[in-house]
Amino acid sequence: MSHAEQRAQQSNPRDTEEETGQSKRIEVTDSAAIPDKSDKGLFTAWRVSCFGAIGLIILLCSVKPDPYLDILLFVPDGVLVTFEVTMLSIVLSLIVGLITGLGRLSGNAFINLTASTYVEVVRGIPLLVQLFYIYYAIGTFTQIPPFTAAIIALTVCYGAYMGEIFRAGIDSIDPGQTEAARSLGFSRWQTMYHVIIPQAMRTILPPVGNEFIALLKDTSLVSIIAVSDLLRRGREFATSTFDYFETFTLVALIYLLITLFLSKIVNIMENRVTPYE
């Protein structure tokens, strides 16, 4: 996966910042390009892909309802499962990520080492292997339903990635902010929650949005552990009808559409959090 390299690049934004002297935004291009008003080309690219995908789905279903419409009617519960897995995992991984990020910045050597080791171990194991491990290997000792196993695996994996983003984001805030807050009598926790994190959120949000979309795409891996997500529904359809081309064309288009919509939402959220700049 190229994720790891990109994450490694983002891990210390202060270096690049000092070199360029530019804004504090962490640039990660992990997933679908998030539309940005200032970037005219991308904005139209988003529109082209979005309306292109919708148009193509409608066209295929109306021109050749057998099998395209059949496929479209076969997969909706899979789309729902994909959504559920994504949403639950993202919420949980944000919590895990925040704790990990703070742990990585902790002055306490034990906490710091624990958080760092967790990140190191999880980043070193492919998500697919983690899924197999949690479901089939740990399942030997205790019974874990597939849906829960999928969410645990994605949370553990993305919690570590999120942790790195949180750490980098908090780290990117000027130490002067902490000094100022502390000299005004804020405690360390107050400084963190009232001064540092609100500012860090602006830096953190774009990469978190990217992770969100990357996570959605990675949920296609959970089909390996018998979670009936979009990809598995598609594969079930294809293996019984042999319409491989038609099925995977439609599955790809649906994934694209979901990703494009989510990137739009992330973009709107970003604009909300950064009203001035």
Added chain:
Amino acid sequence: MWKKTLFAFLLVLVCASVAWGQKTIVFAVDATWPPMEYVNQDKDIVGYSIDYMTAAGKLAGFEPVFKNTPWDGIFAGLQGGNYDAICSSVSITEKRKEAMDFSEPYYEVRQALIVPRDSDAETIQDLKGKKVGAQIGTTGYFAIKEVEGVEPESYDEIGLAMRDLKNGNLAGVVCDDPVAANYAKQKEGFQKNLQIVSILDTGQTEHYGIAVQKGNEDLLQLINEGISKVKEKGLEEKFKKKWIK
């Protein structure tokens, strides 16, 4: 220099094989279906079907090459021409016949239901409202889907479904009877926990056939010749004794 040597070597090989008149047929195998076809500890693909086709090749004059291929893309690969034929315990069904051609049947199977030893279920009807697993795109999976009220779960490999049955996430698994017997009677770690309770009534018995691209008559003829020669020589019994206990 090396390139030239290699080229000359390959040329000799090609000429030699032409001289022997041996036709090579590439068979796709999903080697996760013991005892019909699976990967042994020496990483070789072995099993009943493999022995059968190797013998057929010897008798009809072709050399089989087995290519391990994941099941859920195996038919797409045949359509795309990645290999000549599929020798992977493919049951001949009407639906599949529309998409590809089949050789003479070479093995007869039925769908067996496996449940944990402590289960009370006797037929698949007893598992209503519960999850029953099978490998994706197999006749076992289609058979589960036919039963009202049972929740079908599809797996990439039958071994994963068996593992999940053992772990307690499934109420039963449906697959071809030789495979079911292999897990329930022989497989270390499974045979203590699992048992075959019934044979599903799917209307008729199923037969394995070798699948080839639609319209590939020459190849089909060659394979059929091999299969009928194996049958004539009575080798089937020998293979059954060796692989299916």
